[in-house]
Amino acid sequence: MTQGLWPALLGRFDWQALPFVRAWETPTVSEIIGAGAASIVIVGAIGLMALLTYLHAWRYLWKEWLTSLDHKRIGIMYVVLAFVMLSRALVEAVLMRMQQASAIDAPGFVEPDHFAQLFSTHGSIMIFFMAMPFLTGVINYVTPLQIGARDVAFPLLNSISLWLTGGAAGLMMVSLVIGRFSTGGWSGYPPYTELAFSPDVGPDYWIWAVTLGSVASTLTGLNFATTIYKMRCPGMTLMRMPLFVWTALCTSILMIFAMPPLTVATALLALDRYLGAHFFTNDLGGNMMMYANLFWLFGHPEVYILILPAFGVYSEVVSTFSSKELYGYTSLVLATMAIAVLSFTVWVHHFFTMGQNANLNAVFGIATMTIGVPTGVKIYDWIWTMFRGEVRFTVPMLYSLAFMMTFVLGGFTGILLAFPPLDYLVHNTLFLVAHFHNMLIPGTLYGMLAAYHYWFPKAFGFRLNERWGRISFGCWVVGFYTAFMPLYVLGASGAARRTQAFYEPAFRPWLYVAGVGALILLGALASLFVQLWISIRDRDANRVFAGDPWDGRGLEWSVSAPPPEFNYAVLPQVAARDPFFDGKRAGDPYAAPATYEDIEVPRNSMTGPVIGIVGAALAFALVWHIWWLAILCALGIVAAVIARSFARDVHRTVTAAEVARIDRHWRAAVAEAKPIPRHIETTSANRGLAEVPA
């Protein structure tokens, strides 16, 4: 089988690559779990296709969603992708906790190699295919609305970014069914991921999934930096931008400069694996430390790419639900920028123990601790925003409060880790795992869930169920503390991370508690889905078409929910921060404009889906060494780009009459709606028109 037609056609594929075959030949629990996961992917994919066919929804899906260049739809698709991947990665986390709880002086039920794949996919997915799509989706949806723009600067590029991310996530799913994933962790450190130690397809899946994702993020970054710099409505100066836009801007700049190092790191690793180069090998001049530097030159700013948008969300949420102007706007902006800059000065703290000298460690230790200062500024600003405000404990607000408590705890443990001597004691233990989950769960996940609850009514025109939102919130918080506080204890006691079995009986109670915590977190995710189901079921009772369910402050609340395709019938003029909030108090913000004009919107394009799908096929071909397919796909992408550059009829005009009809319809609904006071905003009385206190 090493020569002839088979490898020419199918590369290094053989039947052992299918988990079903492996489970048939050696039916251990671990293999059966693997085959079960693969079946879920296949059954899920087939079920979805069958459902779409049954509903005759293919055409609708393709025309209205998949080829859409509307930033709002692209944002929603990103968030859907994030929820799908969150489900998979959370299940993997639960599996790992169950394994560790059952493997104290015992082998447990997951084999070591399988366990290594679990922590590699869990980490890779949570960072690249859950957190990144989630925040990119929220930025996509909210930013153009908040700056009073009709769309992003490069709508087609936006679609291409979405589809490259989707293609990469698809590749992650395919790795469950065909072959196996990397066992080298989410950071893929060589020399372990080099050919000499990992000759299988696993690291290649990791390399190409991450590369597609990082290219997509670079493009997203440049798209949104340009959008925010160039597309703001008249009067929206930089220091009048909502804080979420500021964080979106800083995150975009971080993406522009921090994603290329990741691309370089994975590309050089690929050169090592595919062309026998010696960047990170053990022999012939390879230097693994180059990888550590390149990877963390990306990896640390990445932490802030993930966290800054959440900071922006909290700023919006805390201000809205305290009915107060954001306290210390300027200091929040400065703190955001300071964090963005400092994030590039600390990367060595990820490898304090790898042999550089003590002075270097000290410099990076101090730089690391410095980030605590602007972060602290932010926490105080949010607290002062609530002070003497009319605080309403809605679901997004609850997430914000839980974040403030939990994130500060995580920050303290971060300061501990920033001391190189202390880091020597706990590096590569569960203490670190506890720390970064302590930062990323409140610092990204809670933020994105707050954003989801806060802007959901804007996106879909009805509010989410409050009760199930609270249940889910409770589970996330209780589950987080139960699952991760024991890991601090375990880590401080020397329990190594990424360990498949423990030989210390004293760990048993802590591992059990952590296991229960993981199950509670699974319950949290389940309640989110229940909430979504119930909210869709009861959508008519909770419609907020008028568009302002929370007495909002920014421009995004001044249009209907959901907003029309062109966002604004007439582009707004801004004279201060919180323009809509001020407008409501100063007079009638719903006065109809005198005239309407034609509006150009981008026509749908299949370029994005084509590039995403062909890009994923290219990656798959490279993973399996199917060279003919790889060449074909590469040429296909070039051809698609060139062909698109010849397209001229790329805009569609919404006529002034159509704009007027849509706008008047909404204004009529606003005139009919009954304004409701804040204390009943979570009831069905809320139709999206806020009562303005006299």
Next chain:
Amino acid sequence: MSDAVKHAGLNLGATDEETHEQAESELFGFWVFLMSDAVIFALLFATYGVMLPATVGGPTPASEYKIAPAFVETLILLTSSFTYGMASIAMKHGEPRRVLLGWMGATLGLGVVFLGLELHDFATMFGDGAWPSRSGYLSSFFALVPLHGLHVLVGCVWLVVMAAQVLTFGLDARVKINLLRLGLFWHFLDIVWIAIFSVVYLQGLIR
């Protein structure tokens, strides 16, 4: 045209105001892309610097670099930036289409000659046994210099595509903006090459 900030780079001339507005954000976005690309080159330069001593008994910079062809390549690429500049000016002043196409053709020709000479250099190095898989030093050389070459190749393909678009559409707004983008790209390659010539080839002379 408002008195808003104009995009950096060549302006399109006073007669074409609408295109100015569009060009402003589209060229800004392309600048941002180039900065991101510059990060990639900067990291590969850094990698090259770190890997330079890692010759592990194989070919060294002193044994491999021929300064004469590298110098000729530099002259050719600099000249191609000049010819592209002439193409931009022809576009700005609305000269006949054949003048624009002529300068674009000259740029393309110089780009192709550059690529040919570079490939010849690589072939010579391969003949000496200087393969990317020979040592860490050679790996880093072959990550950096051919990536620049790949950019030149992309630029050449782009020139052909743009020539076709000039013939198909004439100088509509999108063609103009794309020609400006291509100009930025081409001059950016020149700058990167100057860095390669200094950091790689000239430094190779003194090692």
